[in-house]
Amino acid sequence: MPELPEVEHIRRGLDRFLPGRCIEGVNIPWPGILATHTPSDFAAAVRGLAFGPVARRGKYLIICLPPHTLTIHLRMTGRLYAADEPDPGWEDHPHTRAVFQLDGGARLYMRDLRKFGRIYLSSSASSLVDRLGPEPLSDTFTLERFAEMLSSHHRQIKPLLLDQHTVAGLGNIYTDESLWKAGLHPLRRADSLTAEEVAALYTALRAILAEAVTHGGTTLRDYRGVDDVAGSHQRALAVYGRAGHACPRCCTPVVRIVVGQRGTHICPTCQREHEPREDDCG
């Protein structure tokens, strides 16, 4: 599932491609992709409109299409592909759910194997994104704000981080990687973290997300940028999807556990659920 770095990489690609391009028509092979309109109403509403800039909030892509806003959530397996001319491999692909026909023969395709992705057309994206938590890479997401948020929750740290109302844009990959980097067990209670642990987690989250953005995201299966090119951050993963491989820090084999019904990867040496007592060492 695309998380913040993947959606941000897609946003950057769309923002280079879409602004100024005009919609000449749309083809919706699977109407369920449209959350707000029937295919005919959608086509009538967007035909002739020109795209503006592309923004992101959490995992939502927010595309300016005056006088409307086109919002897209890719969910599990959604993919977008921007092409300068029609691409037969996408035009007729059985998983292609939406095709935007743009001026000059350009195309924007949305493919989605699992059909959980959605396209929303509305006056603004606020009803979808207003209740999301802070953007972890923004200047307003400060250590003080993060510490205050964690201290007010008794939930286990991993499910809390996955909750989009806590921090926007995190999913399984970057939560596991950040907890490993900070040396924290995913079952620790948020309000049990020391100031040093909160600071380590804050630094780890921001560093890993920023690094993954520069790598164009993590491609394990479906994810690609809008140029149909895979990301490269999978080569930098320390624990996610690496059960049985050596922890890069201490060489203990990584193990997979289940936390809140989500597969979770940890180093059992670097990430202790309980702090070792003094007599454990003797």
Ligand SMILES: [Zn+2]
């Ligand atoms: Zn380790």
